[in-house]
Amino acid sequence: MSLRKNFKILLTIALASGIIFSVTAGFTPNAYSETPKISKESVDVLTKTGQAMADVAAAVKPAVVNVSTSRTVKTPQSDFGPFFNDPFFRRFFGDEFSQRRMPREHKTESLGSGVIVSPDGYILTNNHVIKDADEIKVMLSDKREFNGTVKGVDPKTDIAVIKIDAVNLPTVPWGDSDRLRVGEIVLAVGSPYGLNQTITMGIVSAVGRANVGIADYEDFIQTDAAINPGNSGGAMVNAKGELIGINTAIFSTSGGYQGIGFAIPSNMAKTVMDSLIKKGKVIRGWLGVSIQPVTPELAKQFNLKEEYGALVSDIVEKSPAENAGIMRGDVIIEIEGKKVDEPDHLRNMVAGTPPGTEINLKVIREGKSKSFKITVGELPAEMQKTTGGEYDNVLKGVSVQDLTSEISKQLNIPSRIKGVVITDIAEGAPSEGTLRQDDVIVEINRKKITDIKSYENIVSKIKSKEDILLTVFRNGAAIYIPLSWK
Known part of the structure; x- marks a missing residue:
């Protein structure tokens, strides 16, 4: 071994020894003589909590199903191969180079989840899970498989209702998503990547999330419970085992879990589902106003002390709003005693109100608070x-x-x-x-x-x-x- 190599080895050993010495020199054997102890009370609390969550998971799992779909996709074919499908070459040679032959058909498959909401086989899932499907297969927790039939879809909320021919099925009890608080523990149940009956746990990170860009009507529950591809349509439950959301999407730059997931609130999902089952379509409430956010600039122009609410920018003739006396420039700040933070909140609350219902609105007009009673109409x-x-x-x-x-x-x-x-x-x-x-x-x-x-x-x-x-x-x-x- 060369002198240079020996020197390097010795130097490494010396440095390591020095580090070890410097780390241990300041400690005495007494520093390790006491092992931290966990109190019996703490162990009992943690054990009971763990067992309680396991009981919730065991109760919910049978009502969450795997939803697999297949659909036919047409792929354009070219006599000249993929080389001439490049947009650069199509720019010079024309589209006819890539459109000489009939499109080729092939089947694609996808996986999602669903929640059994009635013993006779009604299942709630996401619209994007079953959209354009030629065939829907539903697998229960006991491995039985059924053909699924679409009973109704609502792309505006990304909700779909499917039905299987079965009876005496397990269900998840409904919870009240309006009472959900930030910080509550929740479980997400579904089939991420086809891994059936997967349970993840987290907390409610936020409620009332809008402007996410997923659906037209957004009022999402945000959670850090792991939600991954395949979880869509699965259940979000609270510590009581009640359904408080339908897992829908994630925010991710990688395509996988990054701690931000979204679920449709159970109250919104149930309203849409009931309308689809009973009437074949979604009946939504309507006021007849165009609304926009209150920005700092607009707040200044309208002499508003705070920047919240929904600013009325236009009103439909003979609409419920016009009939009640609402005017352009009014800022709607409350509906039925609930604060309106932004336009989407008002839109969601009105849409979920049955037509014919009389509601109370509070507005700010020229710096003063005014109250109105309005009979909600049906969205035309x-x-x-x-x-x-x-x-x-x-x-x-x-x-x-x-x-x-x-x-x-x-x-x-x-x-x-x-x-x-x-x-x-x-x-x-x-x-x-x-x-x-x-x-x-x-x-x-x-x-x-x-x-x-x-x-x-x-x-x-x-x-x-x-x-x-x-x-x-x-x-x-x-x-x-x-x-x-x-």
Whole structure:
């Protein structure tokens, strides 16, 4: 061994010895003579807490299911291979280079979770879990597997209701999410990455989270309980084992758990679910106001002492708000005694209020507080959108909206044309490539369509894989379009 190597070894040993000496020199054997003890009382408390949470988990797990879906996806093919699918080359050679052949179909599968909410097989999950699915399989905690049928979806809240043909199923009792407090312990139950019956624990990090960008109506519970892909649609329960949320999404830069998860509050989920089951669609409350946040600049202009509430920027004619005396420039600060922090809070509270209900509003007008009684109306059909995703027929995946006078003007459609306008067609839908966005459906099987209600009434009666005939207004003329299940 060379002198240089010996020197390095000795130096390393010397440094290590010096470190050890310096660390131990200041301590005496007495420093280690006493071992920290845990009191019996502390052990008993921790043991009881652990056993209590285990009891909650054991009670909830049987009612949480695995939801697996498959759907058909069309992938464009090119005679020239993937090389010419590059946008750079398509820019110079044109799209025809990548669109010479018919799209290729293949099946994709995804996993999610669901919560049994009734003994006869109704299951609550997320809309994004079952969206555009050709087939839904539900596996229970006892490994039994059933076919799932979609009973209703609400993309605006990301809620879906599916049904399996079974009885005497275990359920999770409903909790009151409005009473949830920041800091409460919660459990998240689901099937992350297909790992069935996974339980994670955390606390409520925040409530009333909006502007997350996941759904139109957002009032999320935020938690640090681990939520990962596959947890969507699973249960969030409190220490009593009550359902207080539906696990929905995570905030992540990596695609995995980073300590920020979101769940739809149980009260919102139950309201949407009940409406879907009983009426086939979601009935939402409506005031008829356009609202915006109170910024520091606006607070100054409107002489407001605090920056909260919902500023009324416009009012619909003959709406509940106008009839009650609400005016532009009013700042709504309370609804039924509950503080309105921001516009989304007001929107969610009104949407969840049954039409016909009389509510109390408090507003700030020209620096003074005023109170109003308003009878909540029903959100007009033209302000809603319906999706055909719940129909197992050729119009599956077709989203439509009432053809209003405003839309007719935008699309240059004559006022005499009545029907519903197509707003979206899901990828892989039976009508993809045949129907187009902005097509107006005026007849189905020679029966007139005048609005969403008449559309839903007819479409709901079309059988699976049944051929139909549409009359569609497109490019200034009405045309017949036969639709067949592909």
